[in-house]
Amino acid sequence: MSLFAIKAIYIICALGYNNFNMKLISALLTYIAFFTIIIGCVIEFHSLYVRSSILNQELRKFYNLANFNSHNYIFICDRDFNISYMNNKIKEYYKFNVTNESFKETLLKVNDVKNNINEIMRVLDKEGTWRGRLKGNEGNSIFDCFIQLIHSEENNDKN
Known part of the structure; x- marks a missing residue:
């Protein structure tokens, strides 16, 4: 979100200028922000997957202990x-x-x-x-x- 804020400030400051480099930097900031969000989501999903796998493993242990207790x-x-x-x-x-x-x-x-x-x-x-x-x-x-x-x-x- 901070990258979007930086981009907004950059656009406001560069409002009077209209050249290709400014547009390129603005687009670059947008792509960097979206790429950062995507990487953050992938990391979060991986973390959730690992925690879910650990919980499922513990659940299987408990189930086997309770269900097959002779x-x-x-x-x-x-x-x-x-x-x-x-x-x-x-x-x-x-x-x-x-x-x-x-x-x-x-x-x-x-x-x-x-x-x-x-x-x-x-x-x-x-x-x-x-x-x-x-x-x-x-x-x-x-x-x-x-x-x-x-x-x-x-x-x-x-x-």
Whole structure:
């Protein structure tokens, strides 16, 4: 932008003169300004591309860690238990025949979840995490649970 300002000052100062060298310098200043803008855009796009590549690489690491975790059942839901993500461990348990809605229904049928939901939500609101053991309805299965609030930037709600 400063080159355009210099060109404008140059044109104002040279208003009384009308020769070829003045026109050539004016055109040269215009080309230099546009070339500088183009180079700046290319550098900015390259910088964004590099940062985007790094973020995509980190996202792939996180996705592989969560999705292909063979030891933990991982899912993401909101406060109303609307499931937005389930890892492969959960899907394998249900023989890949599970939807977000059916998993929500199954989760809400667990007696220990129904009985402790108010306490879990209270602790989550206070501390941001909850850790405890929940018994399955079969009676012989116990789940070691860790629940963490995630602050979503999309809607600024706690998930």
